[in-house]
Amino acid sequence: MALLEVNNLSISFGGLRAVGDFNLKIEKGELYGLIGPNGAGKTTVFNLLTGVYKPDEGIIKLDGQDITRKNTIEINHAGIARTFQNIRLFKQLSVIDNVKVGLSERIKYSLFESIFHIGSYRAKEKEMEEEALRLLKVFDLDGEKDILASNLPYGKQRKLEIARAMATNPKLLLLDEPAAGMNPNETKELMDTIALVRREFDMTILLIEHDMKLVSGICEKLTVLNFGRVLCQGETKEVLADPEVIKAYLG
């Protein structure tokens, strides 16, 4: 059974069909790329998968569970975490607190305990601190744990966003243009980070990307969107050689 199975997903805004008859199947452990020209509907697909938009038609199944009309919180709890095209960290929180926010639905204690600092408060806070530190170490951010997220350099902000998403313990990680605005060195480091996430957490990843070098370098399978429709789907090499795809990209 595929980890993510999307059937006939469609959504329209006004009269415009942003995504139509979208199908996708991602097996566990795969690194899957979603590519396409600007305005093709890639981020809309992410917003549909995470419940930000509700689809007009279609079914989304995660690990066999129907999550089609669930809200964003339920979908996160079901196991999808994401990052954003324009980084959306909690800028006024420290690096470690950003990760802790991601952890907070996993490590629970009651409001009563937190007001009076009793019961499991101390133990759970300690557990959260340790877990957050462990994650930061994996991403090599533990040296900056107490500085404000907004003060991190750009590349590290991207990393922290991935770390925060990983803190929610997802089954599937969605990365929305992780290399946007990066220089070649940062892109290289990002590729290493993505490889690290797969190795360390055995994670299934779906990513949107414009950087063809990154896509052809790490993605195993690709889906190409054009005008909200699937243009081509399959192994990376075959897809990139497809004349339709080349036409869509080069006009």
Add this chain to the structure above:
Amino acid sequence: MSFLTYLINGLSLGSIYAIIALGYTMVYGIAKMLNFAHGDFIMVGCYIIFSVSAALSGNPVIGILIAIVLCTLLGITTEFVAYRPLRGAASPLAVLITAIGVSYLLENIALLIFGADIKSFTSVVKWEGITLFDGQLKIQGVTIVTIVVSIVILIGLQLFINKTKQGQAMLAASEDKGAAALMGINVNRTIMLTFAIGSALAAIAGALLCSAYPSLSPYTGAMPGIKAFVAAVLGGIGSIPGAMIGGLVLGIVEILSKTYISSQLSDAIVFGILVIVLLVKPTGILGKKYLEKV
């Protein structure tokens, strides 16, 4: 010496404004709405304490506890019934007008139940206070209690927000509700918690306010509510230390101008200061300026 007395009285009044302003500023910071009914929660709290004390004719502590619980419930219910359905509304004005409506609703319900006549409120602080410098400086018990309570509340809130996961969720939601929800944070629950805390603080502020100024009417909360709102804006709305500083500044200016300038002009002076501060620093004393990236 009399100056010191006035200063301390100003500090005490300012502490009450600060506690009310905390409710305004937290709700604004997280729900991004102005709860204009907040001042009336104070009035409701006062009437509850008044009624319970009359019924039990004894220890005011029970009355205060019941007022805190009922005001918290009132805050949660108001949020759930009146504000939450409007959160996605096209215009932020919808929820603002609703808040003003809730304010008048509460005032008029109080008018129906308790009538328009002014009730005399018995102070919840029985302590006489202290006398210093051979009787030259007398500080009332309620003044001291008010200042101490506000300090405890400020420290407690800071600890809660910075050291607990519910507090962190509040900070996260105040910055980016969408991203917080995608990280699994229940934003509605977080906003509800904010209202609960703000309303509980309103009950405490009510008990202190009516103990210092012991006359209770359905409009008791209106003016302190507006002034606390001014305090929150003055300090930088959304900022908790800002609400505290704004409240204290407002209280001190009000008492000193009442004493040394004119008691009729004091409100004009208070609001005049607001205008000047906002002209010089539109985000308030501790307000941060965010530059939207394009």
